[in-house]
Amino acid sequence: MxxxxxxxxxxxxxxxxxxxxxxxxxxxxxxxxxxxxxxxxxxxxxxxxxxxxxxxxxxxxxxxxxxxxxxxxxxxxxxxxxxxxxxxxxxxxxxxxxxxxxxxxxxxxxxxxxxxxxxxxxxxxxxxxxxxxxxxxxxxxxDPYITVNNGSDQIRAVQQWMNGEFVQRRDFFIVPCDGHHSRTVAKAMLFAVQYTIGMADGVANGNFGPGTQAGLKEHTLSVGSSGTWVQLFTAGMLLNQRPVSFASTFTASLADAVRSFQSFVKLPVTGLGDYSTWASLLVSFGDQTRKGAACDGVTKITPERAQTLKAEGITYVGRYLTNPVPGGGTVPEKEIQPGELQTIADHGLRCFPIYQTFGRGADDFSYPLGRAAGQAAINAALDHGFKSGTRIFFAVDFDAYDYEVTDNVLPHFKGIEDAIRDDGSRYGIGVYGPRNVCTRVSDAGHASASFVSDMSAGFSGNFGYPLPENWAYDQIVTKTVGSGSGAINIDVNIASGRDTGQGSFNQPRGVVPDASLDPDLVQAMMTDVGKYMESIGFPNDGGTRKWQHWKCFQTTVVDYDSDITLLAYRYNMRKALIQTSAYWEMRHVDVIDESADLAVITAYETTGKFKDTSTGICQIFGITAVRAWNHAVGKGYVTGSVIDPVNDDSLYSTWRKCRDDNQFALSVVPLIHLWNADGAPGSGNNETTLRPMRLDYTENEIYEVLRRYQGTNDEAKAHAKQRLALYQVMEKYNSIARNS
Incomplete structure (x- = not known):
């Protein structure tokens, strides 16, 4: 105003x-x-x-x-x-x-x-x-100095008290008095604790270091305690949204509230203001010497490592469904390894699955990418043998600001939720991330449990936020346990019991070539593809585009299924790569594309000159088809003669076949994918070389192949994120067909 x-x-x-x-x-x-x-x-x-x-x-x-x-x-x-x-x-x-x-x-x-x-x-x-x-x-x-947005009067009293008590110390500055916890207030609390311990200016730094920890261990509070330490303790309770009064005396009712808090965060229930309780009130990771009943890590669980974990008192093990890095990179065992789940089960451990791509910034989160993540996680969970009822934790592994949670993370989890629901809700949804992310995703109804990345105490989404009510695992410290062949580096997690993972598993699905689609799957597959396309703005009736959904699906998936199956087998690629590119392009054909085609035909017939444009159901440029063909000949992917890439007649002839012959156009799609995987030589796009085409391409490699089919501009990148979700829907049904 x-x-x-x-x-x-x-x-x-x-x-x-x-x-x-x-x-x-x-x-x-x-x-x-x-x-x-x-x-x-x-x-x-x-x-x-x-x-x-x-x-x-x-x-x-x-x-x-x-x-x-x-x-x-x-x-x-x-x-x-x-x-x-x-x-x-x-x-x-x-x-x-x-x-x-x-x-x-x-x-x-x-x-x-x-x-x-x-x-x-x-x-x-x-x-x-x-x-x-x-x-x-x-x-x-x-900063406001009056309560705003339904701020708490009790928290405002804490803020005002800290300002008045400590403002004349060198490094303490006036904090807001708005009745809300925040990063600034949490930092001020640590300074206040350090000043009360007796640290001098220049020594007190607002960090939860050894000196602060030692000082807190000397100030256990109990019923009857009074003074500044109790004020700090009740302040900490209030800032963690516990129902107490800001006071200077430790009463019996405060002890009851402490016991409730200790029970919630899984500390020994003593009713005392002891060190572990202080730590949980002041920093997200709390007392890092605690033993956790859970862990997660990027290392394969072997029999020897399983014995180490059992000896540590660990029951629940978090492992990753996929590894987005081609070949595994520097963490080749990040993804669950063959036979690993059986080892976990044989040793009485239980596994909770984690799905994470790169996810290091807001741009990696959106509704389409959420749809892709949800379906990719379903496919991977089925591949590894996770049974229905398993909860999959989807990772948000960056310090998402609140507006990024609103704009990116929440739509992403809505996409995950829609994908899980469309699959029949065989798997549950959990969220991994900072406290604010977990709380907001859960409050929006997109996740039923939280795996909290509390080790990242400096994250703005952790600093000043309480532990989510639905927390299942609380990640507090990284350490190596065991020795020799049993040594393993893990993130230690406190377990609430809200999630217990899985202790037995179905037989894993192997990496095998695709098969023909089961006719009984076609209708369900068409429905799911249509649902997804509608969710991103493509109505099933075609809208302003030339073709309706059913026609595109029938043409690019059903009518030529035997051809696509053979092509995928020949080139060692997934059918979904061919289906996705072809279907996506056919859905986009409009009157402008048809006008461009007529202009090419008119120019050639009147002047003999070929003016290229994308054409046909797969929207292929003549020069792209020629380059992909010639590359395939040179690599031995196909046999035949090289086509002259500068001859107008040759280019036009190839272009007309892409336009007029659907079967031919579909046969060119995998050749373009192979050419793009090899760096798209001759295109001038300076593409990197991917691993040779294979059935176990990572999600990142799939994204690259899909993106390169369209080009290098921003539209191609945005569309590839949308096509990635479409790919996962296609892959869902192909995987059922090949494993039935």
Whole structure:
């Protein structure tokens, strides 16, 4: 909402500092809305007035020390008017009365500063109406000092108490008082603990290191304890959303709440404020010396390693369904290895499956990629022999900010959910990731249990968030256990019992060539393909495209199934690669494509010159078909004569066959895939060389083959992510056919 006085603050910046030029910024939009842009401008204006030459958005040590040196207490007299005007502008941006933005520190401004300090909780530390440097720093940011968005009054009391108690320590700065836990508040809590332990300025650093741990071990609390330590402990409980009161006395009711918390996080239930409980309240990984009943890792479980895990008290073992790196890369045993699940079962262990591609950034998460992940995980779980009812944990292995969870991760898990549902819900869905990701995915109804990546304590999605209510596994530390042939590096996980993995397995499905489609599967396959295409905006009736769904599916999957089966067998590739590229391209044919075809035909018939365009049901360029054919001849994939790639007649003849002969066009698709896998020589696209075509291509290799069929531009990359999900649906039914 626009505020006239905020607008005047923006006008002050623009008018005084040459529309931002003196501050190294663009002219502020005079819209009356508070934002970080305005706060950054005010910060730069302060630096300018202090004579700092290297202006920045950060109110950092240089700004603070210069302000302390020049104007340690800003009040009624002795301060340049523009600095007063910056204060007045900041007050309006915070929702306080700043007077007339005239450089006068009058009674209205003084009263607002007093109220600001009260809201911050520093009115006793900094009495009166003077603005001191740390208050100034707190003024020029977007932190609220009143409860917002249904904030907790109890948490606000904690925030105000910490500000008032510790603000005069060198490295403690005023935290928001909005009633919400956050990364900033969590860091402040660690500083507060360290100051209470007795650490000096410069030693206290906000990290949960050996000194902090040692200090906490000396301060176990019980019923009757009182003082600052109890205030810190109850603060920690409140910040972890436990139903207690912020207090300085350890009461019997607090002990009951502690027992409830300890039970929830699977600590010994003592009712004491002991070290392990302190650790779980302060950092996501908690007490890393704890023994866990679960683990996960990237190493094959051999009989010797299984014995090591049993000796460690481990029952549940997390292993990966796939390895996205061709050939396994530096972790060749990341994917479940042949015979491994039987070894796990034979030793009384249980396995919970994890599905992870690269997943290192928001761009790897979207609805289509979620559909692809869901179906790929189903196919892989069936390949390894996981029974119905198994919960698969899908990984979000990066520090997703809250907006990225909204924009990318939640749609991704909706895609996973849709894929699992369309498969008949034979597998459950779990989520692996930081606390905020797990909580939000679960609250949205997309996952029934969480595998929490709490080792990454610095993740913004962990720092300041409570352990999800539906946590199943809590990942706390990496270590090597056992020795000799039994040595194994694992991530230790605390287990809640919410998920117990699987202790027996079906016979694994082998890597075998594809077979002809079972006629009984065709209708279900067509329905699933249609559902997916509708979910990404392609109606079954064809919409603005030339062909309806049923026609494309019949032509590219059913009518030539025997040909596609033979081609896949001959070239050692999955049928789904051929089906996906052909079906996708046929679904996209429209009147523009037909007009382009007619233009090529007209040009050749009138001038004898060939003007290339993509054509036919598989939308193949004449030059692409020729290059793929010639490459296949040279590699020995096919026998025949090389076609002249610069002869118009030869090119046109090949192009016409791609346009007019569906069987021929489909036979060219696998040749294009082989050519692309070998780097698309002659195309000028500088493609890397993939492994020779094989039946166990990784998802990343499949993506590359599908992407290269269309090209190198952004559209090709975006479409390939969508086609990857289509591939997995096609592969689902091909896998049933070849394993029946």
């Amino acid at each position: 626009a505020d006239e006085m905020v607008r005047r603050a923006q006008q002050f910046i623009n008018g005084t500092y040459d529309y931002g030029a003196k501050l190294g910024i663009s002219r502020l939009v005079e819209n009356g809305e508070t934002s970080w842009t305005v706060m950054y401008a005010l910060t730069r204006a302060l630096q300018y007035e202090l004579g700092i030459t290297g202006l920045s958005d950060n109110f950092g040590p240089t700004t603070l020390s210069t302000l302390q040196s020049k104007y340690p207490r800003i009040g009624v007299a002795g301060t340049p008017q523009n600095i007063i005007r910056i204060i007045q502008s900041g007050l309006y941006c915070k929702g306080y009365d700043g007077g007339e933005i005239d450089g006068t520190f009058n009674e209205r401004v003084q009263a607002s500063v007093i109220n600001l300090k009260k809201d911050m909780g520093v009115d006793f530390a900094y009495p009166g109406s003077d603005v001191v440097p740390k208050v100034f720093k707190g003024l020029l940011n977007m």
